[in-house]
Amino acid sequence: AQKVTQAQTEISVVEKEDVTLDCVYETRDTTYYLFWYKQPPSGELVFLIRRNSFDEQNEISGRYSWNFQKSTSSFNFTITASQVVDSAVYFCALFNQAGTALIFGKGTTLSVSS
């Protein structure tokens, strides 16, 4: 079975703090894809990143960075110097080759205060 666990339900930080959102996944497939989406209060899911299981290189995009570790089945997301606009629910998701749709975690609600 495939599963995504986001153990942190809610995180609150003050602006300019760094914050890491954890994601642990389970799959028996050797080929799979991991995603992060952001859901602001408006409700629309915004795509952030897609990573396949063969690419373990960490990725940085502006203030966002992702740490993919197959050894621990984790795909963690770090926001550097957080801003109020980062306040949202963040979802980690798994799409494996044998499957047909995204399997989402329950999400982590990030609140950034000024």
Place this chain on the structure above:
Amino acid sequence: DTGVSQDPRHKITKRGQNVTFRCDPISEHNRLYWYRQTLGQGPEFLTYFQNEAQLEKSRLLSDRFSAERPKGSFSTLEIQRTEQGDSAMYLCASSRGQGAETQYFGPGTRLLVL
């Protein structure tokens, strides 16, 4: 490209009534997905289409639910004899290709069944 659009954005109905939602995918995206999201949870897969063919349905999709994608363009999701448990956000997503390509989501239709 314009994004995925959904209509209506909000729907309030009385128990027992039928409702229909529409999704317009990104043009030339051949895959279209429907998800349901309840409060505090991640989106859960309902069904998906490859062009006009409905290729998979989740066990969540009871007999009261039906989806269509005539001519492989827009899609409709109908719920017959609505129940209070159907209250949720219904999300549509589309993607290119036939594999684990990135899914782009619409703004969702929020359904409240009284």
